[in-house]
Amino acid sequence: xxxxxxxxxxxxxxxxxxxxxxxxxxxxxxxxxxxxxxxxxxxxxxxxxxxxxxxxxxxxxxxxxxxxxxxxxxxxxxxxxxxxxxxxxxxxxxxxxxxxxxxxxxxxxxxxxxxxxxxxxxxxxxxxxxxxxxxxxxxxxxxxxxxxxxxxxxxxxxxxxxxxxxxxxxxxxxxxxxxxxxxxxxxxxxxxxxxxxxxxxxxxxxxxxxxxxxxxxxxxxxxxxxxxxxxxxxxxxxxxxxxxxxxxxxxxxxxxxxxxxxx
Amino acid sequence: xxxxxxxxxxxxxxxxxxxxxxxxxxxxxxxxxxxxxxxxxxxxxxxxxxxxxxxxxxxxxxxxxxxxxxxxxxxxxxxxxxxxxxxxxxxxxxxxxxxxxxxxxxxxxxxxxxxxxxxxxxxxxxxxxxxxxxxxxxxxxxxxxxxxxxxxxxxxxxxxxxxxxxxxxxxxxxxxxxxxxxxxxxxxxxxxxxxxxxxxxxxxxxxxxxxxxxxxxxxxxxxxxxxxxxxxxxxxxxxxxxxxxxxxxxxxxxxxxxxxxxxxxxxxxxxxxxxxxxxxxxxxxxxxxxxxxxxxxxxxxxx
Numbered sequence: 203x204x205x206x207x208x209x210x211x212x213x214x215x216x217x218x219x220x221x222x223x224x225x226x227x228x229x230x231x232x233x234x235x236x237x238x239x240x241x242x243x244x245x246x247x248x249x250x251x252x253x254x255x256x257x258x259x260x261x262x263x264x265x266x267x268x269x270x271x272x273x274x275x276x277x278x279x280x281x282x283x284x285x286x287x288x289x290x291x292x293x294x295x296x297x298x299x300x301x302x303x304x305x306x307x308x309x310x311x312x313x314x315x316x317x318x319x320x321x322x323x324x325x326x327x328x329x330x331x332x333x334x335x336x337x338x339x340x341x342x343x344x345x346x347x348x349x350x351x352x353x354x355x356x357x358x359x360x361x362x363x364x365x366x367x368x369x370x371x372x373x374x375x376x377x378x379x380x381x382x383x384x385x386x387x388x389x390x391x392x393x394x395x396x397x398x399x400x401x402x403x404x405x406x407x408x409x410x411x412x413x414x415x416x417x418x419x420x421x422x423x424x425x426x427x428x429x430x431x432x433x434x435x436x437x438x439x440x441x442x443x444x445x446x447x448x449x450x451x452x453x454x455x456x457x458x459x460x461x462x463x464x465x
Numbered sequence: 466x467x468x469x470x471x472x473x474x475x476x477x478x479x480x481x482x483x484x485x486x487x488x489x490x491x492x493x494x495x496x497x498x499x500x501x502x503x504x505x506x507x508x509x510x511x512x513x514x515x516x517x518x519x520x521x522x523x524x525x526x527x528x529x530x531x532x533x534x535x536x537x538x539x540x541x542x543x544x545x546x547x548x549x550x551x552x553x554x555x556x557x558x559x560x561x562x563x564x565x566x567x568x569x570x571x572x573x574x575x576x577x578x579x580x581x582x583x584x585x586x587x588x589x590x591x592x593x594x595x596x597x598x599x600x601x602x603x604x605x606x607x608x609x610x611x612x613x614x615x616x617x618x619x620x621x622x623x624x625x626x627x628x629x630x631x632x633x634x635x636x637x638x639x640x641x642x643x644x645x646x647x648x649x650x651x652x653x654x655x656x657x658x659x660x661x662x663x664x665x666x667x668x669x670x671x672x673x674x675x676x677x678x679x680x681x682x683x684x685x686x687x688x689x690x691x692x693x694x695x696x697x698x699x700x701x702x703x704x705x706x707x708x709x710x711x712x713x714x715x716x717x718x719x720x721x722x723x724x725x726x727x728x729x730x731x732x733x734x735x736x737x738x739x740x741x742x743x744x745x746x747x748x749x750x751x752x753x754x755x756x757x758x759x760x761x762x763x764x765x766x767x768x
Contacts, residue, residue, distance in 0.1 A: 295653035319652035
């Protein structure tokens with residue numbers, strides 16, 4: 203059955219093979235094949251409408267709630283094609299978490315936000331207060347919020363500062379022990395310091411998690427990613443080490459984009 | 466010096482600006498007048514009714530049952546009948562409507578089947594109440610053999626209020642930001658877990674308000690209950706809270722108003738006005754409580 207499982211594919215966090223996606227009649231992704239290395243930060247860049255967010259949203263199949271979306275091709279995550287019929291979206295999304303452009307903590311307390319994922323995936327009888335408490339402390343520590351928020355765990359998450367909200371949204375994913383974290387322009391609602399803080403956080407999370415980030419901000423891609431993928435009009439134009447893509451782009455279209463000739 | 470001159474005349478009104486400002490004032494005051502006009506009929510209705518009802522309005526009128534062919538006594542039997550009809554009809558319509566709305570808003574994909582359901586809901590809302598009445602008569606009184614009864618009348622009212630409850634519930638549900646749902650789905654929550662944890666807690670005030678506002682409609686309708694279970698007169702004890710069985714016929718305020726106004730000769734004029742005031746009072750009271758519930762719950766939630 204799992205013909206895709208090879209040692210080769212296991213060394214990548216995400217592999218796409220000939221991935222096509224249509225919104226109704228409009229083809230948003232054209233034969234995208236790429237491989238994302240485990241434990242690294244890979245950034246997707248390109249002008250608006252190039253399909254980078256669409257591609258990102260394929261990785262946990264959140265695109266599919268619209269009935270007019272059609273996909274063809276394969277996405278292999280940790281050796282498993284996520285379009286196989288035996289894949290449970292619930293289990294997939296538990297493993298592939300997403301952080302959004304605008305921080306979207308749930309309108310409940312900080313504490314409840316962090317344990318939300320656990321509560322969703324654990325039968326109620328197996329939930330122990332001590333485990334939950336521990337999880338909250340550990341996750342908030344991991345994103346550097348514990349010291350700020352340990353006395354305010356009961357406050358509503360939506361009343362925090364935006365930067366804290368975004369960190370909380372990342373912390374919310376961690377109790378589920380995801381393998382891959384997708385970030386859709388996670389800093390675009392934040393100021394310079396907030397952006398810096400989130401980037402720092404990404405560095406601390408690297409290695410443990412495979413991070414794929416969509417960004418409009420080229421200097422962010424340059425600062426904060428190991429590998430960089432340039433997309434244009436639904437096609438993957440270039441994928442290489444970040445420093446190489448920016449210093450020595452192979453494709454003239456990439457060169458034009460990073461020089462700011464269009465965007 | 467000349468420079469100073471031009472500087473002084475800067476930013477003053479040109480004829481064109483004056484013309485624009487005039488137009489703006491005309492627009493503003495015409496809209497304002499129309500808005501004010503809205504209040505006048507309401508005030509006129511309430512004032513007129515209360516003025517004419519005054520001789521009959523007292524606590525006894527509320528609690529006593531009609532006597533001497535409606536000419537004396539009060540309207541307790543009609544008031545309690547209306548309360549029965551409203552409660553039972555909403556007890557039926559609210560769960561069905563809310564659950565259906567949740568399906569349509571949270572689960573249904575945009576395909577032909579669900580478009581048909583939507584179309585049905587919209588059209589059901591447009592059916593005239595007299596047609597509902599006839600349907601209720603055929604379906605509940607005869608076909609289902611419930612007879613002329615509180616139950617038949619309530620079910621007819623329920624069918625009538627259902628589409629509006631569905632519409633208002635859907636509106637309340639869709640006012641919950643999609644980003645909350647996405648947040649849930651992206652940690653692998655099922656639709657139901659999402660609905661229970663996030664969607665319902667944040668839309669319940671809107672849903673309840675929508676349901677409560679239907680009280681006024683159910684209380685005011687005459688035709689549907691007239692065909693299916695409301696009667697001119699039914700003997701009831703004064704102040705009795707449980708005078709009707711589900712299979713009994715009952716009195717109702719809207720029906721009673723029709724009766725005392727058109728069917729009873731030599732009745733004091735103030736009786737029918739007082740009945741109208743009670744009906745209006747019940748409706749306004751319920752609506753006011755719906756609005757305060759909404760305000761109260763909205764102040765509690767923040768995002």
